[in-house]
Amino acid sequence: MISKNALTVVQKLQRNGYEAYVVGGCLRDLLLDKKPKDFDVATNARPEQIQAIFQRQCRLIGRRFRLAHVMFGRDIIEVATFRANHSEHNNERQSKQSDEGMLLRDNVYGTLEQDAERRDFSVNALYYNPQDNTLRDFYHGIEDIKAGKLRLIGDPVIRYQEDPVRMLRAIRFMAKLDMFLEKPTEVPIKQMAHLLRNIPPARLYDEAQKLLQTGNGVKTYHLLRQYGLFDQLFPTLMPYFTEKQDSFAERMILTALTSTDERIADKLRINPAFLFACFFWYPLREKVEVLKNEGGLNNHDAYALASNEILEQLATSLAAPRRHTGVIRDIWFLQLQLLKRNGNAPMRVMAHPKFRAAFDLLAMRAQVEGGESIELATWWHEYQFSNEEQRNALVKAHQKLHPTPKKKRYRPRKRKTQKEPTAQ
Numbered sequence: 437m438i439s440k441n442a443l444t445v446v447q448k449l450q451r452n453g454y455e456a457y458v459v460g461g462c463l464r465d466l467l468l469d470k471k472p473k474d475f476d477v478a479t480n481a482r483p484e485q486i487q488a489i490f491q492r493q494c495r496l497i498g499r500r501f502r503l504a505h506v507m508f509g510r511d512i513i514e515v516a517t518f519r520a521n522h523s524e525h526n527n528e529r530q531s532k533q534s535d536e537g538m539l540l541r542d543n544v545y546g547t548l549e550q551d552a553e554r555r556d557f558s559v560n561a562l563y564y565n566p567q568d569n570t571l572r573d574f575y576h577g578i579e580d581i582k583a584g585k586l587r588l589i590g591d592p593v594i595r596y597q598e599d600p601v602r603m604l605r606a607i608r609f610m611a612k613l614d615m616f617l618e619k620p621t622e623v624p625i626k627q628m629a630h631l632l633r634n635i636p637p638a639r640l641y642d643e644a645q646k647l648l649q650t651g652n653g654v655k656t657y658h659l660l661r662q663y664g665l666f667d668q669l670f671p672t673l674m675p676y677f678t679e680k681q682d683s684f685a686e687r688m689i690l691t692a693l694t695s696t697d698e699r700i701a702d703k704l705r706i707n708p709a710f711l712f713a714c715f716f717w718y719p720l721r722e723k724v725e726v727l728k729n730e731g732g733l734n735n736h737d738a739y740a741l742a743s744n745e746i747l748e749q750l751a752t753s754l755a756a757p758r759r760h761t762g763v764i765r766d767i768w769f770l771q772l773q774l775l776k777r778n779g780n781a782p783m784r785v786m787a788h789p790k791f792r793a794a795f796d797l798l799a800m801r802a803q804v805e806g807g808e809s810i811e812l813a814t815w816w817h818e819y820q821f822s823n824e825e826q827r828n829a830l831v832k833a834h835q836k837l838h839p840t841p842k843k844k845r846y847r848p849r850k851r852k853t854q855k856e857p858t859a860q
Contacts, residue, residue: 437466441508442475443566445490445515450567452489454481455548457563459516463571464559467581468613477515478551478563486515519554520546549574556595556602557609558587586610587618596624600631604643607659611652625663632668637755644669644754645708651700653693653711672749676719685718687804695800709763710793712756714800720746720768735772743768763790770794771801774816777834782819782827795820 442458449456456479462472479486486504487494494506504515521544546554548563552574555561559580563572571578575589586609588595588602596602603625606617632640647656660666661681667674676685692714699706723742727733733741747761756764771794773785785791795816802813819830 438462438564438566439472439475439511439513441506441511442477442513444508445477445506445513446566448489449477449479449481449486449515452481454479454485455518456481457548457565457572459563460555460560463562463564464577464581464613467562467578470613475513477513478518478548479515480518480545480547481515482517482545486517517545518548518551520544520550521553548572553589555589556599556605558589559609559615561589584613584615585618586613586615586621588621592621593624593628596628596631600628600635601639601643603629603632603663603665604647607656607663607665608647608650608652610659611647611656612650625665629664629668632665633753637751637753638757640669641754641756648693648711649696649700649706649708651697653697654690657689657693669753670715671753672719672746673715676722683718684804685715688714688717688800691800691803695796707763707793709756709760710767710796712750712754712760713764713767713793714797716746716750716764717768717771717797717801739769739772763793766790767794767797771798774798774812777815777831778838779831779835782831786820 438458439462442462446456446458456477458475459478460476462475465472481489483496483502483504486506487496490504490506493508494504497503497505502517506513506515552561552563552572555575557580558575558577560577561573561575562577563574564570565572575587580587586606588606606621606625609615610617635643647653647660657666660669673685673689676683678686692711696706696711720739720742723745724735724738727738727741728735731738743765747756747764750756766788767790770785770788770790773781773788774794776782776785788794795813798809798816799813802809815830815834819827822830
């Protein structure tokens, strides 16, 4: 049940005289009869010593938390050196904390027992040694797994201060593993949610994807709202939310998350940028209308300017990589192109690489808004799955109802010839 590559890494480290164990979430998932996404290893070998053993097969990553990645083709085994407590170390190259208590650098190395104490949840403080087939459980993690309980090791307030992302991990594990939070672990979350503002936006973007795009998005969304964490991830969406939670923006979020969960359950591919294009569609629309009405801009220019502003606002809390923001822009701009159904325009629109994602957003808009969006989505659904003759008929039928206005031909005015002045 355990990755052969992970076992190879453990055995090779042990042959070189080091302690090594398969560790953490993969063991938790196996005990819950779930398939682990990846396998991690913990050892007393330092990152440079790990690299010396695996050489070209290994690369070292991270400054805040130094790790070794041992590569087997596309499979990567993450190897971490045992961590210890920070209290007795003042070397800033190894250990550094912010004024709020957040760990800025966590490279204080220690023993197996100290490493178990540094783990976040008891269900993750499990160590398996394939050499003697033993499972070490330092904080009653197996009992908590059986009880369905998530419990932080140590003082929850201090642990959340050290790394506020632990609050997001708590929500993710609740949704993924169908577990509940022990009361001392649960209580500080709402009061400490604001600490997420200290986390780099790029890291929060990655965490948001793990939360919402791994098959439990709807459940995770409700938990994030319940514990006041969604506000920290998406502060710019808050003005579009209502007490009844039935605004267009909120309905779109649930519609998009439901669709994403279904696609993951059916083992279909998902586009990482698509969800954020859906989340911010109605803020974008409102901004476009303001720019058109108050700034006198045309539709295209209003979309361009509004897209820039919305994505800039998103970047202050979640910094999406440029390859994703480019896709988000394409999906938004194609909503304009989908309105063009005369002549050759539909064929050009359908040839766009992001057409399918844009159509999916249109279909969700139809669910949320009703009205004209339903007619537009129905037309495009028929057009996609029709042959050439049927497509031409659809275009002609639409053109008959909505003829393209004829452009006025410009005719230059004739200049009047000036008469020569008569002699006095």
